[in-house]
Amino acid sequence: MTTVDYSGNPNQRTPCVLVLDASGSMDTQGSNGKTRIEALNEGVRVLEKSLREDDTAITRVQLAIVSVGGPGNDADVMMDWTDANNFQAFPLTTGGATPLGRGIQLALELVEQGKRDLKSAGISYTRPWMMVISDGEPTDDSNLWSAAARECKAAEASKQVEVFAIGVEGANLQSLGELSAKPPLMLDGVKFRELFVWLSSSLSAASRSRPGDNLQLPSTDVWRNVGI
Numbered sequence: 001m002t003t004v005d006y007s008g009n010p011n012q013r014t015p016c017v018l019v020l021d022a023s024g025s026m027d028t029q030g031s032n033g034k035t036r037i038e039a040l041n042e043g044v045r046v047l048e049k050s051l052r053e054d055d056t057a058i059t060r061v062q063l064a065i066v067s068v069g070g071p072g073n074d075a076d077v078m079m080d081w082t083d084a085n086n087f088q089a090f091p092l093t094t095g096g097a098t099p100l101g102r103g104i105q106l107a108l109e110l111v112e113q114g115k116r117d118l119k120s121a122g123i124s125y126t127r128p129w130m131m132v133i134s135d136g137e138p139t140d141d142s143n144l145w146s147a148a149a150r151e152c153k154a155a156e157a158s159k160q161v162e163v164f165a166i167g168v169e170g171a172n173l174q175s176l177g178e179l180s181a182k183p184p185l186m187l188d189g190v191k192f193r194e195l196f197v198w199l200s201s202s203l204s205a206a207s208r209s210r211p212g213d214n215l216q217l218p219s220t221d222v223w224r225n226v227g228i
Contacts, residue, residue, distance in 0.1 A: 023069030030190035043192030050200030135168030
């Protein structure tokens with residue numbers, strides 16, 4: 001059960017869980033001189049700032065964060081559901097392998113728990129988002145990965161969650177493509193800042209929508225590798 005206090009803010013919510021790769025390979029240096037994890041951490045700080053500057057998003061967007069890899073070499077819930085006005089970015093530390101399948105399972109569990117909490121509080125919500133950002137091949141047991149990928153794709157097909165799979169340079173797009181009916185997108189270099197500005201704008205648009213609306217999201221061209 002989350003500890004979100006809904007008493008002072010009955011607005012509709014748009015939940016988004018971030019599944020972020022913190023494996024050892026995220027220490028790879030990018031063309032701008034920063035490592036991938038440095039650029040990712042900077043992007044999350046930009047997300048906090050962008051949400052705070054948006055009068056709608058700050059009252060309607062919720063975030064949760066799952067880290068994949070890191071010092072514990074596991075997938076962990078680093079932040080349970082948190083309203084945007086209480087969100088404070090924090091740095092991820094790299095290490096270990098890429099147990100992405102386990103991270104997906106944790107994220108799907110968070111989505112379902114979050115929806116139960118919202119319903120219990122009498123708060124309406126738009127379809128939750130899951131954004132998966134990874135630069136590597138899943139290192140889970142093949143059966144676990146296959147099961148997690150099937151579960152994720154089925155959850156999207158039944159409109160339980162909207163999935164966005166983003167590959168960082170070197171990522172296995174074939175594996176990421178198993179998570180969603182939408183093809184995965186490849187980040188252009190280390191444009192995490194541009195990616196998270198896009199995410200903030202997109203979540204703001206989603207938070208203003210109503211069920212059944214045809215949502216028009218900003219163009220991804222500012223951050224994706226358009227040659228892939």
